[in-house]
Amino acid sequence: MLEAQLNEASILKKVLDSIKELVTDANFECNDEGINLQAMDNSHVALVSVKLERVGFANYRCDRPIPLGVNLNSLTKVLKCAKDDDMCTIKASEEADVLNLVYEAKSSDRIAEYDMKLMDIDSDQLGIPDTEYDAQVTMASSEFARIVRDLSQLGESVRIEVSKEGIRFASDGESANGSVLLKHSADAPPGKDEEDEEEKDSEDEEEEDEDGEKKEKKAKVKKEKDAEDVDMENGDGDEEEKGSDDEDEEDSSSKKRKKKATKSKPSKKAKKDKKKKEKIKEEPEMQGVNIQLNQLVSLTFSLKYLVNFSKSSNLAKNVRLLMSSDVPLLVNYEFGQGHIRYYLAPKIGDE
Amino acid sequence: MLEAQLNEASILKKVLDSIKELVTDANFECNDEGINLQAMDNSHVALVSVKLERVGFANYRCDRPIPLGVNLNSLTKVLKCAKDDDMCTIKASEEADVLNLVYEAKSSDRIAEYDMKLMDIDSDQLGIPDTEYDAQVTMASSEFARIVRDLSQLGESVRIEVSKEGIRFASDGESANGSVLLKHSADAPPGKDEEDEEEKDSEDEEEEDEDGEKKEKKAKVKKEKDAEDVDMENGDGDEEEKGSDDEDEEDSSSKKRKKKATKSKPSKKAKKDKKKKEKIKEEPEMQGVNIQLNQLVSLTFSLKYLVNFSKSSNLAKNVRLLMSSDVPLLVNYEFGQGHIRYYLAPKIGDE
DNA sequence: TCAATGTAGT
DNA sequence: ACTACATTGA
Numbered sequence: 001m002l003e004a005q006l007n008e009a010s011i012l013k014k015v016l017d018s019i020k021e022l023v024t025d026a027n028f029e030c031n032d033e034g035i036n037l038q039a040m041d042n043s044h045v046a047l048v049s050v051k052l053e054r055v056g057f058a059n060y061r062c063d064r065p066i067p068l069g070v071n072l073n074s075l076t077k078v079l080k081c082a083k084d085d086d087m088c089t090i091k092a093s094e095e096a097d098v099l100n101l102v103y104e105a106k107s108s109d110r111i112a113e114y115d116m117k118l119m120d121i122d123s124d125q126l127g128i129p130d131t132e133y134d135a136q137v138t139m140a141s142s143e144f145a146r147i148v149r150d151l152s153q154l155g156e157s158v159r160i161e162v163s164k165e166g167i168r169f170a171s172d173g174e175s176a177n178g179s180v181l182l183k184h185s186a187d188a189p190p191g192k193d194e195e196d197e198e199e200k201d202s203e204d205e206e207e208e209d210e211d212g213e214k215k216e217k218k219a220k221v222k223k224e225k226d227a228e229d230v231d232m233e234n235g236d237g238d239e240e241e242k243g244s245d246d247e248d249e250e251d252s253s254s255k256k257r258k259k260k261a262t263k264s265k266p267s268k269k270a271k272k273d274k275k276k277k278e279k280i281k282e283e284p285e286m287q288g289v290n291i292q293l294n295q296l297v298s299l300t301f302s303l304k305y306l307v308n309f310s311k312s313s314n315l316a317k318n319v320r321l322l323m324s325s326d327v328p329l330l331v332n333y334e335f336g337q338g339h340i341r342y343y344l345a346p347k348i349g350d351e
Numbered sequence: 352m353l354e355a356q357l358n359e360a361s362i363l364k365k366v367l368d369s370i371k372e373l374v375t376d377a378n379f380e381c382n383d384e385g386i387n388l389q390a391m392d393n394s395h396v397a398l399v400s401v402k403l404e405r406v407g408f409a410n411y412r413c414d415r416p417i418p419l420g421v422n423l424n425s426l427t428k429v430l431k432c433a434k435d436d437d438m439c440t441i442k443a444s445e446e447a448d449v450l451n452l453v454y455e456a457k458s459s460d461r462i463a464e465y466d467m468k469l470m471d472i473d474s475d476q477l478g479i480p481d482t483e484y485d486a487q488v489t490m491a492s493s494e495f496a497r498i499v500r501d502l503s504q505l506g507e508s509v510r511i512e513v514s515k516e517g518i519r520f521a522s523d524g525e526s527a528n529g530s531v532l533l534k535h536s537a538d539a540p541p542g543k544d545e546e547d548e549e550e551k552d553s554e555d556e557e558e559e560d561e562d563g564e565k566k567e568k569k570a571k572v573k574k575e576k577d578a579e580d581v582d583m584e585n586g587d588g589d590e591e592e593k594g595s596d597d598e599d600e601e602d603s604s605s606k607k608r609k610k611k612a613t614k615s616k617p618s619k620k621a622k623k624d625k626k627k628k629e630k631i632k633e634e635p636e637m638q639g640v641n642i643q644l645n646q647l648v649s650l651t652f653s654l655k656y657l658v659n660f661s662k663s664s665n666l667a668k669n670v671r672l673l674m675s676s677d678v679p680l681l682v683n684y685e686f687g688q689g690h691i692r693y694y695l696a697p698k699i700g701d702e
Numbered sequence: 703t704c705a706a707t708g709t710a711g712t
Numbered sequence: 713a714c715t716a717c718a719t720t721g722a
Binding site for chain 2: 074080081083108109114116
């Protein structure tokens with residue numbers, strides 16, 4: 001039996017808006033940790049992976065893992081019947097052939113209840129390799145959306161190059177070519193990601209933690225010192241650091257990093273829990289662009305898909321692009337309650 | 352000869368937007384009391400009745416009753432040529448085969464004049480029986496619109512049940528079933544429906560008087576109506592008034608009414624006149640749902656029509672649904688200058 | 703949140 | 713061909 005309650009139906013609505021064009025049917029895999037969805041897009045070119053962590057729910061109970069086969073169009077319709085700030089409770093019984101959704105107005109004077117048929121879906125649960133990416137770029141999700149939308153008017157595909165200089169999106173079209181370069185923000189403390197007020201913990205989790213740190217450091221440091229810094233300086237800074245850093249960092253705040261280095265990084269979970277307690281919120285929009293680069297990458301992707309992915313912009317202020325040569329691009333949106341990740345294989349040659 | 356002047360062309364525009372999909376041709380029956388339109392919808396399933404009272408006009412003159420046969424599409428086109436806040440004067444001569452419309456900007460620096468051909472229409476002037484309804488439900492028109500729109504995504508028809516509990520809208524569809532329950536608002540004492548204009552409905556509004564608390568709540572509601580009143584103050588005021596008011600309270604001008612209190616109820620016209628003077632305004636959106644119930648009713652209706660009716664939401668903040676078993680539903684929108692009423696027969700069995 | 707454009711239905 | 717509804721963009 002599954003019973004999960006969200007304080008804001010809008011999260012679910014946004015998730016569905018994000019993926020419903022890509023995928024028509026999918027299994028929501030519910031287990032004690034939360035709810036996962038993983039599916040290839042209809043043309044089997046892209047893969048989308050959604051995670052809603054149990055901590056993101058006001059209430060969550062899942063006695064044993066259940067896959068809920070959902071037609072996303074139906075679910076979208078049903079979710080449209082929820083107002084954004086309704087409390088939303090979803091329930092499914094053990095041999096669920098129906099998903100029950102209850103929307104309750106905060107004022108409690110309106111209660112809407114929907115039952116949606118479920119279906120059996122063969123799940124493609126593909127294992128996603130845990131790649132080490134050569135380039136990690138974090139930027140405002142709205143900026144990413146704007147760029148791919150703009151370029152999609154010109155051509156079919158975009159070449160994304162990440163270098164020390166920054167990240168460049170270039171597209172060639174019949175009537176015009178376009179190129180957008182985002183410089184690695186010198187001053188941009190990547191805004192401090194979530195609030196890392198607590199850094200007490202121990203685990204260093206993968207990349208994310210690193211980021212967190214960087215951000216923190218950056219944020220603080222820069223403000224303190226370098227707020228005024230100009231890009232150039234930053235660039236220099238970067239270069240200097242490279243020698244020592246290449247494993248994990250590159251951005252401007254390496255100094256600070258060192259200081260903090262003694263501390264371990266906060267665990268991801270810890271952070272999230274905290275957030276929740278405080279009031280779940282996504283990280284504030286970062287300023288500028290944060291690039292971590294091990295190796296220069298240049299890959300070409302279909303703009304159609306990227307435009308599609310960028311519909312998730314309303315879920316998170318920031319987006320992270322992770323790339324390595326000859327490996328699918330990962331477009332990652334983190335929001336308070338989980339994440340949505342898109343994988344897209346690069347185009348080869350000039351196809 | 353008819354000559355009628357509206358301060359705001361928008362009223363007429365809204366009325367036509369509301370009904371033009373339902374009816375293509377209709378007679379505007381003009382007489383000394385105002386203008387009435389009554390017509391079956393094109394498929395003869397629903398009936399729409401519009402009344403514009405003469406007091407709603409800045410000027411009104413109608414020497415003797417005239418029916419003006421109008422093609423509503425034509426009139427809609429002509430009305431689109433008026434700006435919302437234009438003064439609008441319509442004229443028709445005795446043997447009118449043309450309707451003359453003059454739009455004058457408030458600034459008087461623009462005058463537009465249109466002549467629209469009239470036609471002869473056999474009027475179906477159906478007498479509408481003056482039913483006593485077992486259930487009367489008043490709610491925000493926007494909420495009603497939202498509910499029927501939502502449910503229309505799922506199924507063809509909706510079952511509306513009114514009980515002590517509240518009002519439930521339920522629809523079954525292929526991929527999902529839905530049910531929306533609006534509880535009778537605590538603060539809106541069921542007895543009272545706001546404007547029982549002529550109190551022809553059984554005045555069962557006694558309860559209000561009994562409990563002061565409820566009244567206060569109510570008071571709030573009312574306050575909203577009275578733009579000038581402050582909530583708290585108003586509450587008190589209201590209570591005081593109630594004794595005398597329950598007979599005729601209804602819209603915004605309760606205070607003034609008070610003054611009038613010596614009289615039992617002011618005549619409807621009088622009230623309206625007053626409103627006008629004050630500046631004709633529709634009643635503010637009520638909070639919550641007000642239900643008056645003599646007997647439980649459960650009826651099924653075509654959502655398509657209800658969605659259509661709900662286009663009148665821009666004419667009035669509130670809508671009132673009146674139902675009795677085996678009798679057509681009445682959907683009533685009252686606005687400052689008159690009303691628009693829709694009648695729709697229930698579906699029988701599971702058709 | 704509102705407006706404009708495109709698509710579907712009558 | 714016209715109108716209405718839905719989706720996307722500003």
